[in-house]
Amino acid sequence: MLRELVAKNRSYRRFYENEKPSSEQLKAWIDLARLGASGRNAQTIKYMIILSEEMCESVFEQLAWAGYLQDWDGPRKGERPSAYVVMVNDDALGKNYFSDDGIAAQNLLLGAVERGFGGCIIRAFKEKELRELLKIEAGYSIIQLIALGKPKEEVVIEEMNNGDIKYWRDENGVHHVPKRGIDEIILEEL
Numbered sequence: 001m002l003r004e005l006v007a008k009n010r011s012y013r014r015f016y017e018n019e020k021p022s023s024e025q026l027k028a029w030i031d032l033a034r035l036g037a038s039g040r041n042a043q044t045i046k047y048m049i050i051l052s053e054e055m056c057e058s059v060f061e062q063l064a065w066a067g068y069l070q071d072w073d074g075p076r077k078g079e080r081p082s083a084y085v086v087m088v089n090d091d092a093l094g095k096n097y098f099s100d101d102g103i104a105a106q107n108l109l110l111g112a113v114e115r116g117f118g119g120c121i122i123r124a125f126k127e128k129e130l131r132e133l134l135k136i137e138a139g140y141s142i143i144q145l146i147a148l149g150k151p152k153e154e155v156v157i158e159e160m161n162n163g164d165i166k167y168w169r170d171e172n173g174v175h176h177v178p179k180r181g182i183d184e185i186i187l188e189e190l
């Protein structure tokens with residue numbers, strides 16, 4: 001069911017690092033991204049696949065994780081993503097990618113979750129360092145990365161209390177994500 005899949009598609013940040021998606025799987029998930037809606041149908045977003053252990057390690061160094069978890073510096077060795085998809089904009093095709101990036105990321109992640117994998121959208125990255133590391137040519141802008149792997153953590157959604165948007169981790173390592181209630185977000189039914 002779609003709702004189950006969407007609910008299961010949480011931001012996962014700890015993984016079984018030795019369980020890697022295959023190149024074919026990653027391409028199948030990027031294919032789902034490709035099928036998404038695109039403003040003006042311009043389809044300016046392109047993808048880089050990062051699968052090698054060495055490159056995954058180097059990419060990891062350029063990322064920031066879970067800003068609200070103050071005493072956590074991100075996943076430790078052995079629990080890091082085993083793959084990344086880097087989403088870049090091909091500026092020659094158009095500089096405005098509207099909402100395409102979010103739609104594409106969600107499609108890709110749903111594909112991963114359907115196959116027992118999962119991931120996290122990462123926008124907090126060292127732009128200059130990542131560009132150099134991946135040898136990204138002028139004319140391409142890095143939009144975001146999708147960190148991927150086999151999730152090694154439980155993530156639960158809960159009703160938001162008093163407008164507190166901060167996710168948190170309990171003593172058993174379960175990650176809690178508060179979501180606003182449906183009654184709060186529907187302003188009017190006219």
Ligand SMILES: Cc1cc2nc3c(=O)[nH]c(=O)nc-3n(C[C@H](O)[C@H](O)[C@H](O)COP(=O)(O)O)c2cc1C
Pocket residue numbers: 009010011012013064065066067120121122123124125155167177
């Ligand atoms: C545009 C965007 C950028 C994000 N950037 C980061 C990031 O840099 N680092 C990180 O750990 N999580 C990042 N996240 C994940 C969010 O923190 C996460 O979506 C939020 O806590 C809600 O959790 P959920 O995805 O499980 O619903 C990002 C999510 C989105 C949509």
